[in-house]
């Protein structure tokens with residue numbers, strides 16, 4: 001197994017600094033130094049091509065300090081490539097990146113905690129030793145690292161495993177250890193690439209609560225995830241990319257508000273014929289016992305309810321809401337691809 005963590009740690013230390021010189025702010029618009037300082041992370045026109053694949057294309061992002069920011073997109077959208085460029089594991093072909101107003105240097109890199117997409121710790125090292133070693137790379141003393149690591153292991157309910165070899169832990173337990181490695185040095189900016197992948201619901205909830213706690217104490221978190229319901233509950237702001245290009249970004253609440261309350265969320269049992277009304281219903285998205293119904297602009301929800309009752313349908317919930325992030329994601333991505341993936 002590859003020692004990915006070591007490779008990555010070495011990668012951070014050895015990779016060249018990005019092209020923008022330290023004091024060059026010419027690529028920002030007016031008052032840009034102040035402007036960049038106001039953000040935890042600024043990406044300005046960043047692109048990366050791998051042979052024929054344009055993985056990231058002129059991406060501009062601004063992430064406020066203290067935000068929990070969701071970087072979303074379908075498989076192959078360019079999320080991991082973007083995060084790797086922030087980590088200096090890949091150099092962008094063009095554009096610039098700044099963290100808390102500064103270009104990416106070794107010093108700035110020490111402010112960042114990173115959970116990579118490909119998990120991997122030293123399999124034959126003991127859990128506590130690996131955490132102390134990785135914290136040491138970020139400048140934390142051995143005694144302090146031991147203290148912090150023990151406290152985190154306890155919090156994540158794997159304290160009894162501190163003396164075991166990493167290889168003897170389950171996949172989810174290894175992931176918890178790797179999450180601890182990303183937060184042990186108390187980073188100002190935490191970058192988590194798919195932090196919930198492979199975790200059971202209980203552990204996913206524990207990680208989610210820790211993330212919310214870190215944000216409450218002022219950390220900025222960039223999260224890549226396909227779990228739309230988690231992102232919707234947690235994130236302040238999002239950016240949706242596809243084919244390396246930005247489709248949508250902004251505060252989550254204002255994105256949802258733009259759509260307005262144009263969606264019915266209905267829980268019911270019985271004949272679903274009341275949904276087959278093309279004059280009112282633009283599309284439906286079924287989730288087992290619940291259906292999301294995107295209404296046409298002139299649809300009257302009361303008429304749909306009346307039609308359901310007339311058919312003897314049993315209604316448990318009937319609510320007019322803004323569309324879910326899941327629905328917005330599917331609509332934006334399917335529109336780009338000229339398909340209707342979002343249901344009927």
Ligand SMILES: Nc1ncnc2c1ncn2[C@@H]1O[C@H](COP(=O)(O)OP(=O)(O)OP(=O)(O)O)[C@@H](O)[C@H]1O
Pocket residue numbers: 050053054055073074075076077078079080081082117
């Ligand atoms: N090292 C590489 N060499 C060649 N192509 C690459 C490399 N890394 C990424 N790509 C390509 O760049 C594109 C973006 O990949 P990336 O891993 O950033 O997507 P992603 O949004 O993280 O997807 P996922 O949700 O599946 O993790 C893909 O087409 C991928 O095949």
Ligand SMILES: [Mg+2]
Pocket residue numbers: 079080081117193
């Ligand atoms: Mg990825």
